[in-house]
Amino acid sequence: MGEKENNLKSLLKLLILVCVAAAAISSRLFSVIRHERCVTAAKKTAADEFDPWFNLYAHSNSPTALTVRSRATKVLVNQGFRNFWNWYDNTSWYPLGRATGGTLYPGLMLTSGLIHNILHKINIPIDIRNICVLLAPAFSALTAYTTYLFTQEVKDARAGLLAAIFIGIVPGYISRSVAGSYDNEAIAIFLLMFTFYLWIKSLRLGSAFWGAITALSYYYMVSAWGGYAFIINMVPLHALVLVLMGRYSPRLYISYCSFYTIGTLASMQVPFVGYNPVGTADHMAALGVFGLLQLIAFSTLVREHLPSKQQFDTLLKTVLVAGSVLGVAAMAFASHKGIIAPWTGRFYSLWDTGYAKVHIPIVASVSEHQPTSWPSFFFDLQMLIYLFPAGVFFCFHRLSDSVKGEASVFVIIYSVFGSYFASVMVRLMLTLTPIVCVAAAVALSTLLDNYIQEPEQEEVVEEMYEENKEVKENTKKESKKSKKDKKDKSIETTRAKVVEKIQEKTGIRATDARLVVIVNVALMLIFFVFHSTWVTSNAYSSPSVVLASKTPQGDTLIIDDFREAYNWINQTTSEDAVVGSWWDYGYQLAGMAGRTTLVDNNTWNNTHIATVGKIMASSEDVSYDILRKHDVTHLLVVFGGLLGYSGDDINKFLWMVRIAEGIWPDEIHERDYFTPRGEFRMDEQASPAMKNSVLYKMVYHRFAELFGSRPAVDRVRQVKLPKVGPELESLELAAKRSARLKQQQQRESAVNVRVESVEDKSDKEDSDGGSLIRELNEDIELRQTRTRGRGVFARRKLSKGSTVLSSTPIAIALEAQYLGQYCSYTAKRGGESSLARCSLCKIVHYASKQAQREDWAVHKHECGSLRRASTSGDDEDKGIPQDAVRVMARLLWQREHKRSIGDLDWEKQIDDMHDTYADLSEEDKISLGSKVMQFMDYFSQGDKTRMIKLKQDSGITIPYVMRLMSKIQTNAFALQGSDFETVGVAICPVVAFINHDQHPNCAAQFAHGDNTLSVTLFRDVEEGEELTTSYVDPTLPWSMQREALKKQYRFDIGDSPEEAVDSEYTQDLLKTVDEAEKMYIEHPLRAFQRLQPHFDKVERTYALHSKIRVRYMRLCFAIMISVSLLDDIPAWAPQLTVQLGKKTLESLKLILPFGHPIRAMTLAELAKQMLANSGEEDRMSEMQVVQKLEQCVYVLEDALREARIGYGSGSTLERYLADEVASIRQEVQMRRLAAMAV
């Protein structure tokens, strides 16, 4: 062993390490070299073009912060450290934005920035993006060297070299460090190994210097990767195990304590980590071990100074008892006060593999957080995985070694935990890989040591020879004393020597046996290299944004749809466009398309991600509102059904649903997306929720067209799709890649589309010289649209609660039963006594003389008709025709009157009214005909000659009347009395221009207790937006609304997007509800008995917002209100009423917006019932009564708030509620005072 030999050895080692580094780097360049060529070839551009951005995005398939990182790096390099730290990124996580400095691990960016600056200092002008691309390979070379050092600590340099080779090319590590993958892991694995190496070294030397260096390396690691928690738990664990093994030494104390204190203080300098190291349970193990070491060190010191063991024991006992009491108390206090935060979800998900799926679906949704499958262990580690246990076994052998034993303990612990974590999450394979390399290298080199190493054997023989010599010398010297013994000894040694020699030739160490083993090992190593190269080039080097596949002819096919789609977005959309997409595409969108995104790969605001999930999973109406709220202009979905690309959005859909359900458990239900048989289907049998979801619609929208006459097939899911794909209502297809891998859908509101068409048409008409646009007032105007006829549109931005239109009907007619209670002209309420009666007919009443005078022009005709009708009929009520007939008569008399005074414009209003006569079915026409006959009889007072005269004079013919009748049917409003019950009909053409919508923004109400019909907004309306109202009760089930609209207004709103009324039970229930609805006014109790049996089932079966349930609840509530008007109220009724009211309200709140008139009404109703429900006051204490009244006040105040919006300000309801609130407040005050006095 000369100096020369040593030098040669070092040189060889150096050479080998350089080769390893070169191999490590070059095997990671596959991706860049190969796919760069492919892409450039495909794009037919210069072959030597190098696109670092492409490489950056191409290889980030992880959820880590790639784009932000590369963009952050740019900020760092261009604008300096301070700007980087304070960089607030507005385009991420829209609309929240992101304070980048505090929300990511800056280590990677700082490293590349530093390298960039250094290279520029020494005049190497390399672009920062190239550094980003090549950073990971460079660091992998460093990792190889560090692993060499580490293994050297565990065994020796020979094992170290093997380990370096292994880590250099093992696929498990390459998967995260190919060129272009600018991930935290790129430097983190190096830092992990380096920190561990330094820890082992400082432990061996027992030096505070190395402890501090370890802490600094740990600090670097903390700044680079969240996986630092692995270190801060592994190292204390190692220390603890050593203590438990009885191997405590001052070296351990020094190295651990210096590492821990400096490391903790340093790690808190990273803003993203903050105070976690002293606050969270993840870090408490380290603190505990630190405390333990203090105790041990102190007790060692004490023991040194105590003469007897007994004395030490007594002292120890006392201190232990006192200490544990104090410790427990402190822990309890800290936990109670919440000083120590509970374990984070990350930790639970590591220990309980099912935890993430249940509690944090967002974590489980990432494919790399799934448990590892067995094949992937072999795939990533090949032969190392079965050498690994052997290596750990050899480490057990080395435990007795005083110095390297400690390192062996570390390897064992690391192996155990590393294997566990790797089997829990695919991603953590990365942390297992280094130790597998180390252990495998230890195993293999131990094997090779035994079979290759000639020198050692020579040494052995030499030693034996020397020993023999010694023995012989001894024999010579001591021959006189005991000749026999010596002889025996020398014989024994000679025999041993012989055996050794024989074994050398025939045993397991014989040359041929050795050769077999060595050849085997060599073959294994060669296969390992081939496997690694193959895996690296095939599995881990393909960029995720460019797909390469082989055609049957063997040509490589490049599918570059992702990049083209991003490029399309970049070129076509406006700069401030906000693109919504599932979070997987967030970074690519931000980086390659340069657009603002809602969520990206590093978003940790779960709600924000769930919002996107909800957008995708809900029906268009629901998502539309959300999209508007978030200013989203475009939605991006990825679909691979045509190509067979399985990583598309449909396959991620269930995660979107789950994550959304986590935040909105009431609105999104995972099981709704499965068929009743529990299948996740896309074809015709897909569940309704699935079919109505935005994602489904977007993905399959016009998909069938691609197949022409053949059936459309989704190649990923292998299903045939319906011939007619889903139609989009509020979204518009913006672009579709020809290969349909990526769909870009432009969302354009239905409203905007309509507005556009309006403007088109009005332009044309302007040029014709006529315009239909009429300004109604300063807020709204009437426009002609192409698709929906006339409509009322906002002229400026209007806020909810404002009354945009107040109009007096051109004609009203009261229902016969209310003729005596309301004024027939102003519709004001009054008792019979307070109203003036027409002394001629004695039927019609007026609120004032003036009203009577003004009405005379019409009433003079009506009077006679009424008189005749009331006397000719058998029954008084029947005799007077129904209000629809009478209102038409009034309308025509009014027309006569206006004509007579020369006002010819007035009747235009009548002609202007929309009519649906042409759409009427024969059946409808017959029923209309009977009404017309009734009208004719009433109008002409049964006088045929008068009839003929009318025809001639005024053109009142049967067809004309038929049309008018149908107009009235579609345009009439229900006249509401002061109690908001329907008391008659009113014709108000202006208000009737407002179109129907399933999601209206305004309501027309008779809110002031007279005949003023006011239109009040309950949503904010933008300029140019159409005002819409609901023609039918919006809380009715969809099917009923549809039917009513079809029947009365002659248009079809189509199938329900949300609920299918198909189950037998639902049909049954609807029937019962219909029946109850008909009979409840007369027999409320009986109606309620009908409904009651369904009560529990309805609650169980239907969702809160399902319209069937709402209808059921409302009906029950209404019935209970009727019950409360009965003479003898059942004892159970009042309480039930209040209960039902609350339930109804709960449901209503989900389907109607704040301020909707129905909500206000129901609240008011509920408050009334709560007040009425105070019959049991005598059984309650004074305070209880006060409490109850206060609750009433709360409800009333709610009602008041909503009424102010739904009915506009100054409505009757508002006045009533305000009065009520005031009076109850007063009562509460009184009762309080009274109670105090008592």
Place this chain on the structure above:
Amino acid sequence: MTSVQKSVKNLINSYSDKTSSKFKMLDAFLAVLCVSAVLEFAYALCIDNSPYHAFLGSFISKVGQFILTVNLRMQTNPDNATHFGHISKERAFADFVFGSLVLHFCAISFLG
């Protein structure tokens, strides 16, 4: 109780007899650090710990200084020669200085 008292008395006697004056000085420094750290902790716990980073910085730097001093004491203690044969007294002091520099650099940067 008496046995505990006796043990403590023994301990103190043995300590004052066996320990060199240099180590006694180090121990005094340790005691000062220890007491001030405990006082500071109690103050933070009972009265106020804001600004938190300032408290943490000073508290941990005290603990760290304590640890580093203990390290120095251990490495220079002739009783531990078996463990630290390879570390000379000068080297131990250099370790101490280096560790302290790193520690206080971190603490100062943390204090803001």
